[in-house]
Amino acid sequence: LTSALVHTPTPGRLRIRRKLGKRSGLKEGDGVADVGAGPGLFSWPLAEAVGPTGKVYAADTNRSVLSYLRFAAARKRGLNVQPHPCDAKDVKLPAGTVNVAFVIQTYHAMLSADPDAQLWFKEELLPWLTSIRRALRAGGRLVVQDRRDRTAPATQRRHLGTVGFRHPRTERLAETQFLA
Numbered sequence: 001l002t003s004a005l006v007h008t009p010t011p012g013r014l015r016i017r018r019k020l021g022k023r024s025g026l027k028e029g030d031g032v033a034d035v036g037a038g039p040g041l042f043s044w045p046l047a048e049a050v051g052p053t054g055k056v057y058a059a060d061t062n063r064s065v066l067s068y069l070r071f072a073a074a075r076k077r078g079l080n081v082q083p084h085p086c087d088a089k090d091v092k093l094p095a096g097t098v099n100v101a102f103v104i105q106t107y108h109a110m111l112s113a114d115p116d117a118q119l120w121f122k123e124e125l126l127p128w129l130t131s132i133r134r135a136l137r138a139g140g141r142l143v144v145q146d147r148r149d150r151t152a153p154a155t156q157r158r159h160l161g162t163v164g165f166r167h168p169r170t171e172r173l174a175e176t177q178f179l180a
Contacts (some may be wrong), residue, residue: 006024009179021081024143025098026046028053029050029054030100030101031097032050032054032055032057032134033056033057033098034057034102034104035059035086036060037059037060037069037083038062043056047076047080048079056081057084057098058084059086059092060091061086062084066084068083078175087129088124089131090131091132092126092130093131093134096135098135099139099141100143101141101142102143103132103145103146103160104144104146105147107151108147108150109150110125110128111155124165127174129163142159154178
């Protein structure tokens, strides 16, 4: 029952999953990082998009969630989802591993109570963002989806620009959701 509840997306999440799939530009054979994957709500549709020759690294800090993903991956033949342990400062993927990195409903969890706190930015967020950028192949893309009331798009643009990401397009997905 628990796994059924975990994988039952709300209508809002279903809309977001469809929009992410359409706007992400994924193609057969791509490497994908689902950073903060949780139980894989987005990992499985991403794996469908990249097909059997692609790979989705479902990166999470929670070892119990990773165990669940291993269990689920063994039963979802043909979908290449690789549970991947990471930590709060590093996604721990080799350089140039993925074409697209997704940070879905996770960016806000990386923010300090004081988004301008220099020590937090230098020691926590900057290394995490740098590790994501390092994992991307040349021409790779970072896709961030979060809630406006948790992550101001302007703050996020400033953070991403600091580590060398170009100015993202920001699009409203729903009343409180945005995609960059």
